[in-house]
Amino acid sequence: MGFMSSFRENLGAWIKKIFKKKRAKIGLYGPPNAGKTTLANRILSDWSGGDSMGTVSPIPHETRRAMRREGLVINANGSSIELDIVDTPGMATKIDFKEFMAFGLSEAESKKRAKEATEGVIEAIKWLDDLDGVLLVMDSTEDPYTQVNVTVIGNMEARKLPLLIVANKMDLPNASPSRISAAFPQHSIVPISALEGSNLDDLYQAIATHFG
């Protein structure tokens, strides 16, 4: 990254902080199957009256193209913020088509899905350059110390952009948001269940505070 582009990025971050921007482009990031699209659908349902962002599936990499929805107005805590939400494909460092065959897809379908998934990861990475902040969605039942989480957090810290960790899947019995808090104590964490819609009010308040 060149000196001037780095300077511009940091200057931009300072200006946004000073003027408390009320419109923000927010990316939903995380590993595959963390519940990013379920959360995006829930946010749309709550604030745009029943739309959906994309389909969800137990097969990893269901979202293979970034989906953007503009102009969602979220009211929370007496203030409102207008969001452009970008639901990104799951980030991964490896994609093996055989993993999809284990879910019953044919070899041809699996190979096609793997190819599209690699393109999706690249698209998710490209979007990092064009966002005002990130909702990092983690599966609360999984080990939070994955490289995808470490890399996304490192990038947001280096770019001085706001990040909010969403500890999803709190409806599952072995969910443990405390593991996430212990792994990333420097960041705010909101435990939710996007599937059941629980604790979403806390999430909307945190979004208004962090990105407003």
Added chain:
Amino acid sequence: MILMREVHMDLISEEKLENMTSMEKIRLILDKVKTGRIVVLESGLTPDEEVRLIEMTMTEIRVDEFSGIEIESYPSKKGGSFLNRIFGKGFKGRMTVIGPANQIHTIEKDEFQISTKVSVGD
């Protein structure tokens, strides 16, 4: 009879990495990992280099040849001079292990320790 299997590991020093551009580091890592080697970087990669490595890895995935990488590092540390921190260059990478996804598997990872298992194919 017990068959001995070999694992090729390259431990790359901080000094060598300091003299390389981001693209040179990424190319070096991928070229080694694609031939089945495990690479350990003494000083790791910056967060930006990490995403560029993932991006480049995705472009090189081929069915039945290369399914990607397993990469494990500790979170970056803030550091460097005051001026570097002001201009966003104050993030120092930390020790990082990278290997072929079909050979290296993380057993456990926390803030202080990374445990990995290396499988050697037939």
